[in-house]
Amino acid sequence: MVVEAIPDQREWRLSWIDEEMSVVTSGRGSRFLEGGVGVSGGLEMDATDAYKPLPLALESTISSVMAMTNPANTSGGSSSKNDTSAKDKAASGSSRPPRPLCAFVRRCINTAHLATSSTAHAVELESQALQPLDSEEVEEPESFPMIRSGGWTDIGTRQNMEDAHVRIDNLSTKFSPRFVGESPGAFYGVFDGHGGQDAANFVRENLLRFILDDVDFPSSITEAVRHAYLQTDHAFAEACLLDQELSSGTTALTVLITGRQLLVANAGDCRAVLCKRGKAIEMSRDHKAACILERKRIEALGGFVDDGYLNGQLAVARALGDWHLTGLKDYGADSLLTAEPEMRQMVLTEEDEFLIIGCDGLWDVFTSENAVDFARRKLQQHNDPEICSKELVAEALRRDTHDNLTVVTICFHPDPPPRLGAIPTPVKRSISVEGLRCLQDILDGCL
Incomplete structure (x- = not known):
């Protein structure tokens, strides 16, 4: 998986492939693609859709997976000590931010994968945004000529x-x-x-x-x-x-x-x-x-x-x-x-x-x-x-x-x-x- 973000005008990039990510997507192979257009589960989305904020449930899940890939968490030390060290590094700016996902994340995701999650309302709003305008809502021009x-x-x-x-x-x-x-x-x-x-x-x-x-x-x-x-x-x-x-x-x-x-x-x-x-x-x-x-x-x-x-x-x-x-x-x-x-x-x-x-x-x-x-x-x-x-x-x-x-x-x-x-x-x-x-x-x- 590739995620690209731009917090505080600095670019950072994190790339990994982990079999455990199949738990997040239920084996459907959702992908985050670096760059404009991606396809996931047959749903096409363009670069403008990639800047929409992620649903909270998926965002927290990816954050937890990223925490497991952090070397401080896999070294066998205490979690409190690792958390303190990560916060110090984040505050000093010498390492990547502790929250890799923000409003500028580029993404392409199939909303069907989230249909059973607790963010059903967010998915509904997102799917409605993709629907064309109702013809009844389009304002008709005034009749002409009036003879x-x-x-x-x-x-x-x-x-x-x-x-x-x-x-x-x-x-x-x-x-x-x-x-x-x-x-x-x-x-x-x-x-x-x-x-x-x-x-x-x-x-x-x-x-x-x-x-x-x-x-x-x-x-x-x-x-x-x-x-x-x-x-x-x-x-x-x-x-x-x-x-x-x-x-x-x-x-x-x-x-x-x-x-x-x-x-x-x-x-x-x-x-x-x-x-x-x-x-x-x-x-x-x-x-x-x-x-x-x-x-x-x-x-x-x-x-x-x-x-x-x-x-x-x-x-x-x-x-x-x-x-x-x-x-x-x-x-x-x-x-x-x-x-x-x-x-x-x-x-x-x-x-x-x-x-x-x-x-x-x-x-x-x-x-x-x-x-x-x-x-x-x-x-x-x-x-x-x-x-x-x-x-x-x-x-x-x-x-x-x-x-x-x-x-x-x-x-x-x-x-x-x-x-x-x-x-x-x-x-x-x-x-x-x-x-x-x-x-x-x-x-x-x-x-």
Whole structure:
């Protein structure tokens, strides 16, 4: 047996092998191993377990065995005389301490060997320390996100209101859980109609139903949303065959939240902008016919863009409806004016504060960064997404927008956005954020 201890900053080592130690361990061969890890009776313990104090019964037993191995006790002299001599040597520091076991002893011992000893309570405590934490005792993180929303609309300077929107903060309250899945969900959309409001209203009433009824929902949400956009477009075409007065079109931008998953789908020039710790993150791309990517797609299909208009008829390159326009729509995938949405998906984090979705009447006078900064200041003041949406609409009117206005603000926290300190930059800016945005639009061919 090897025992190592460090009393009073001095190392000493005592090694012996004695057949009589089998009495202590009942023939099971428990061992004290010098160094970190040992195995005794099939129980593995690491170096941190080796510093646990020994049970008192075992400690006293080993002490008595060590006393028998002391030369003073085996010389045949009187025990009292030997004890006095050992104490004198211990006091003078010229020999090892009389108590070789202390709190710093490294050990590896099988607690099963001590089950019948008088230290059953100590063994029970030691074995409990090795058990994993009960799952019920682990504190669960607070649920996130906690969704709140508010919306506002205004006819603006137009004679007719052609916008529509939808807000559902909790899908399970409107639909059965078997349709929306186990995770909490929410759905939002803004629809900017043109040539009338019929297409915008039709999409608002039917798009979500097509999403939930799709065979790919909820296993593949992106495919379900893509199919739903196309099915809604075809369903409106059939409705127009029955009633030609319904002929109109609409752009569409929708937001579907399931748990922490955020999916934004867009067909047209509406826009979604996420505020991530004060920074504006665009979640959609404007589908203007003059943009380079859309122009290339249109020209590859045999169409053209004249003065920013698709085939000289429509300013957007993607929309639902407009089946009355000659040469723009067909039931195939290669349509000049397509209803297929572009989608962007992400996982919400604690840094994501709110999302703004709005029709192009807002973005004609607001940049994405400007809208986020404006909304963030307002939310810090009153923390009300509906009032924030109303204030965005009022500010757009003050900036002289010439279109219908629809804005929806979606917050992901119950508290207002935190105030952020100024972030020092090593280089002074010579151009504003809005200037950079305008420059990017010029490079993209959108202006």
